[in-house]
Amino acid sequence: MLVQQRAGFRSTRAGSDRRRPAPFQGSRISRGHACTAAEVTEAPTASTSAPADRPNVVSLLRSRGLLAEVTGEQLEAAALAGRLSVYCGFDPTADSLHLGNLLGIVVLSWFQRCGHEPVALLGGATGRVGDPSGRSTERPVLSEEQIERNVAAIGSCLRSLLQRNCPPGAPAVRVLNNLDWFGPMSFLTFLREIGKFARVGTMLAKDSVRTRMESDQGISFTEFTYQLLQGYDFVHLCREEGVRVQIGGSDQWGNITAGTDLIRRLLGGEDKEAPECFGLTFPLLTDSEGRKFGKSVGGAIWLSAEKLSPYKFYQYLFQVTDADVVKLLRMLTFLPLEEIAALEAAMAAPGYVPNTAQRRLAEEVTRFVHGEEGLAQALKATEALKPGAATQLDAATLEEVAGDAPSATLSRGSVAGATLADVMAAVKLQPSKSAARKLIKGGGVYLNNQKVTEELYVVQPGDLIDGRLMLLAAGKKNKMLLRVVD
Template identity: 80%
Template sequence: MLRQGVSTRPARAGQACRGRPVPFSGSRLRSSTACGAAEVAEAPAAAPAAPQGLGDLPNVVSVLRARGLVQEITAAEELEAAAGAGRLSVYCGFDPTADSLHLGNLLGIVVLAWFQRCGHEPVALLGGATGRVGDPSGRSTERPVLSEEQIEGNVSAIGALLRSVLLRNSPPGAPPVRVLNNLDWFGPMSFLAFLREVGKFARVGTMMAKDSVRTRMESEQGISFTEFTYQLLQGYDFVHLCREHGVRVQIGGSDQWGNITAGTDLIRRLLGGEGKEPPACYGLTFPLLVDSEGRKFGKSVGGAIWLSAERLSPYKFYQYLFQVTDADVIKLLKMLTFLPLSEVDALQAAMGQPGYVPNTAQRRLAEEVTRFVHGEEGLAQAIKATEALKPGAATQLDAATLETVAGDAPSAALPRAAVEGALLADVMATVKLQPSKSAARKLIKGGGVYLNNAKVGEELYKLAPADLIDGRMLLLAAGKKNKMLIRIQD
């Protein structure tokens, strides 16, 4: 049955518009792409595609278990057997609650990538429709309602991010990545059609028994009908993807278990019955990303650890990972990277040995995850910025690198006339890097002042235009750690 499902999938996908319910005339929803125009991001074709039998590739379920990426599976033995018998299509959904995903969402992307590396087809589903409803899972209050324009903008931004990360990390010859939007099938569907075709098969008792619903119903605020029906929408996503695109596996965080089982239940009811055997479909959840004290990763004092470079620079992303504790770093190396477990075990063993260089494991974690999310260019930018702020660094500086670290070092702005030709000691006192001009001169004389990471030995050193990085910045240091970025204003 698996081979038949794979071989006929393109034909079904091409017929996705047939049999759709007539749109409700008052609906404000609109499809963001033409019907049936699924986006396909082709993986590099430097090597032949994985054979139907998956050849010598490892079983993805075994891989995920070994790395701590399995919480629950609807039928574990069956899924493991299916994963070894032929190619599966697997999807993970991402609702557009913001214009970027964050570190907590990264596990879903990593698990999709593991399925692809093991010969299976990854599908990233954008919640263009479900994002308009709001998932109550893991929340004690109703989600804020976003405008249509915000949702459309978020869908576009998250879609671009998913394509970038998944395509860039696709191994040669791997199955292609597909990015779909559930607004394409919910947009044209009328409310009456949804009640008739989906609601008829849902059981209110089962829906109320879901943890996310029961918890909210017992709260003072309760739960709205809108969020109560979210599990039906996500459940129907699985039905549609199975029927029209041959998708047989849904993955998600452990808080999605109720929504995922709602989907497998709907598949049995809608695609089975009357002597017809429903397709064998499976759900798999992975643990939420938490630290050794049970706190969610991906949050910091400054807010979420975003995956988009526009929201958080690769440097800051790298630094967050570099600063994780020894208690968490090995678990994160297993869950967030693709390093062989033997290499992770070697790092763990080295941490307890004399001569271990502190943060070696953290550096490897930061490098691997930053490369996965931001590519080689982003990693190079992060490393260069990190080196620029190291005590006594000899890194060649440029304005772009300094802009990257601007939020992590004190900064000041001065007119060009107050810098060019001025004594370095005077500028240091002006920006409060030293309490007085005499203190600054004394520090310079003692060899404790650095200009653009180069030690200054002349007590009465005057700043020249050539000292300005790209004509607009200076990096001053009083000692090796007390640094300040000076922006030049014209």
């Protein structure tokens, strides 16, 4: 079988049809989609106005630096004429998407805001093969159980993002899994009904294949067939779901054109015309020096709050350089271009408050990814570490900032009944108890963001947040998180 059919990794989508796929019947695209128009400035919502009022999503993407290549100029006219179904694929290589993947979600969201239907495709099948695009070595093989966990986690993330940020009246997102059509398909069926329409010369000419063939490791037959699998995804989605547009990063151009070529061969012929379908790519998310965004010293910038807290996600964006912030505001946010231009102009004007643009970027993107609650959590944690902050602290906030402040651990017995000066000396926040007392007397010591002025202040049980945490500060900037353990 092309994909082994064991119950342990079957798709869990309700109503999934696991029967043998029917022979190809040509295009089943419905020509009667209602055209829901969208009034767009730069943060549009859908409406029921006439199709002539439909915003030009292709022009909008181009103006924001979100357009690299398009397979045909007719896409612009088709997008203006009526609602399109547009899909972007996400392979389950990890249990969370990262900042680089966010660009595909943002582009899907722009199509959604312009009245088109977004389709997010989970690579339950293709994730078992591995995309060679942009890689110099073959991807490590994940267990079937891990792939299933990744599929579930990524699907939940995509639904959350595209449903929570869906404007009123805009088409809802559909999340599909390509294991649903590849799972029941035998290898012979794949060769007979799909493989015979592929041309090896064309497949060899793809950049992703040619680059790997010229490397020392070469490319396996498994990865070589990936473009054919992704190409058939487009065929299936076009025929069965009415999808006419595939989007992806610029490194996906070869896989996308493999799909449009298969549509012409499989769904067209002498007696019928193939559906008009399109591919669109957006640039990869890179900084001013050409390095991919989404990576840091500590690893990927994950979108999942379980893998990277909203606070740390916010901080990563807050710390981007001035050279990158304007581009990221255009590409990752839905702010009007006029507002972004005003921020750019302000950066070069006298009196500009440093990081104002970065703060806006961090707020907008954190809100999109983690919602208002996640943004509030990030802002509260950020405020807690500001010099002279007076933020009311709780355990969750202190855990958020744990990675950005020095920390120490003391036993409960060494803290109970001890003076604050004793504790500060014990964790090396001050060189000695006398130095700590002197700083306290001078008004330079803070306990949980509250100033302590009593030289011989004794730590009270109520000073331990959640019975186990304290935030100490020697001066406004030198802070330390203290964990008290039994």
